[in-house]
Amino acid sequence: MTTRWITTVAEMKAFAAETRLKAKSLALVPTMGALHEGHLSLVRRAKIQCNVTVVSIFVNPTQFGPTEDLTRYPHDPEKDLELLRPLGVDAVFAPSSREVYPAGFSTFVDPGPTATVFEGAARPGHFRGVATVVLKLINILRPDIAFFGQKDFQQMVIIRRLVEDLNLPVRITVCPIVREADGLAKSSRNIYLSAQDRKAALALSRGLKRAEEMAEAGEVDAQRILEEIHKTLAAEPRLQVDYAVIVNPATFEPVTSVSPGSVALVAARLGAIRVIDNLIFGPLGSSPELRLQLALTTQAPDKEGGAALRPETERLRLRIENCRDCAAVSSVTLPAREFLAKYLERDYPNLESVRVLVIGRCAPMNPAQFLYRCPEAPNQFANRVYDLLGVKTFAEFKARFALTDAARCHAAGPLVDERAVDHCTQYLREEFKLFPSLQYIVILGEDAYLQFQKHILGRGRASIRPFAELLKSEGWAQETVRLPWYGERDVRIFYCYHPAVETKKSPSIASHLG
Numbered sequence: 001m002t003t004r005w006i007t008t009v010a011e012m013k014a015f016a017a018e019t020r021l022k023a024k025s026l027a028l029v030p031t032m033g034a035l036h037e038g039h040l041s042l043v044r045r046a047k048i049q050c051n052v053t054v055v056s057i058f059v060n061p062t063q064f065g066p067t068e069d070l071t072r073y074p075h076d077p078e079k080d081l082e083l084l085r086p087l088g089v090d091a092v093f094a095p096s097s098r099e100v101y102p103a104g105f106s107t108f109v110d111p112g113p114t115a116t117v118f119e120g121a122a123r124p125g126h127f128r129g130v131a132t133v134v135l136k137l138i139n140i141l142r143p144d145i146a147f148f149g150q151k152d153f154q155q156m157v158i159i160r161r162l163v164e165d166l167n168l169p170v171r172i173t174v175c176p177i178v179r180e181a182d183g184l185a186k187s188s189r190n191i192y193l194s195a196q197d198r199k200a201a202l203a204l205s206r207g208l209k210r211a212e213e214m215a216e217a218g219e220v221d222a223q224r225i226l227e228e229i230h231k232t233l234a235a236e237p238r239l240q241v242d243y244a245v246i247v248n249p250a251t252f253e254p255v256t257s258v259s260p261g262s263v264a265l266v267a268a269r270l271g272a273i274r275v276i277d278n279l280i281f282g283p284l285g286s287s288p289e290l291r292l293q294l295a296l297t298t299q300a301p302d303k304e305g306g307a308a309l310r311p312e313t314e315r316l317r318l319r320i321e322n323c324r325d326c327a328a329v330s331s332v333t334l335p336a337r338e339f340l341a342k343y344l345e346r347d348y349p350n351l352e353s354v355r356v357l358v359i360g361r362c363a364p365m366n367p368a369q370f371l372y373r374c375p376e377a378p379n380q381f382a383n384r385v386y387d388l389l390g391v392k393t394f395a396e397f398k399a400r401f402a403l404t405d406a407a408r409c410h411a412a413g414p415l416v417d418e419r420a421v422d423h424c425t426q427y428l429r430e431e432f433k434l435f436p437s438l439q440y441i442v443i444l445g446e447d448a449y450l451q452f453q454k455h456i457l458g459r460g461r462a463s464i465r466p467f468a469e470l471l472k473s474e475g476w477a478q479e480t481v482r483l484p485w486y487g488e489r490d491v492r493i494f495y496c497y498h499p500a501v502e503t504k505k506s507p508s509i510a511s512h513l514g
């Protein structure tokens, strides 16, 4: 496979248009080049989530201040290409400054107050340049997903805000920080650090590590944790500290008490070189991805409130939302937030009562008709599901049954890559585990059948019988399967026509449901 080297906006637009025409999903990984493992982690993630990956390499002059290192920024396009080629990157977009900012260019994005503190205060105008170039790249490529690193935490938050505020039709995926073996966050600028400065720079990650240990040992006082970070930084006289703070990532306001999702941000200078690093606080032993999710879903303090979720439901909600956000892209009609957080908490105070999990599209293409939305006024879909299961009311339904659309969101949408579906399946399995007493699973319709067979039972295409043939004689079919990830228990599976999609109707399976 060749990696195309593209230098003009026109050619880049044509390449992206071609990709869309083939109904392939497009990933954009924006970089300034001088690539390292941190950048490559974004590329690998992009390759998993999209069909076509473009890496942009552009040292953006508008994000550098007049006294900053624009002219000295490392630049080695040949080496970059050598690193990207083996990863199967489809194209590199490496335009000149003139191509991005032609004569007469005069429009900039003002990214608002978050861009004026910390990095924004230390580098006035920096985020204005970043937001402008990212908006341009998104407009040129119109990618399905753009990938950013947690390493530049404030930048990533500003980009997410930009996408939301300006209604940009792109998803943002954020990847955790990649570090050197000794803890130093990888950065293109690290090559300019002398041996002594590099050693001094380690104080940043060391200070954050100390902070993490304190939090894990139960310390919640942000001031005490910050004192420890400052002490660690002060032990290296070569470091000139710009800031060390612990903030609520939704507001960038300092917090007094550290909680999961709070973020410690540190920045310092070693001569002319700036180094930055950050830490997201999270539950003991939690993965970097979960911590990112905690930070990205942290609410501004005044918006907090509402019923507390069961911790396992909340954890799963965050993880599924992450998965769905990035992978299912276009086909989600019922966000995990709604099903898990709202309806599951509202209707199932005791998840053990659920014996039968029903999986299938809710009310196709019309989430407003979802069974849980108006339980007192069942729609046609709900009534047909009730007939199939032998219940009359929502109260009877929720006493034994739960309906999830988890398989459905992956079943539709040509832009959803198969590998992304594989990746997401683990969350459906976890969703099952929320219900400890399942005896039966009812699969509604062909889409859910195929997804279930392939991604949950792990069957190869050749061994999956055509749906129509399977249901031909009885109008439904059943099998018992042992689910290794569900405590090695045997569960009986029923396959039925979808009550609102297929023209054929399954007879009631009520008498078979114990």
Ligand code: AMP
Pocket (backbone or CB within 6 Å): 030, 031, 032, 033, 037, 038, 039, 041, 042, 147, 148, 149, 150, 151, 152, 175, 176, 177, 178, 179, 185, 186, 187, 188
């Ligand atoms: P840059 O080339 O420095 O503009 O970075 C391009 C992208 O790579 C940004 O989204 C960065 O946050 C991300 N990135 C840079 N360093 C790292 C790292 N050590 N780990 C993860 N992502 C990184």
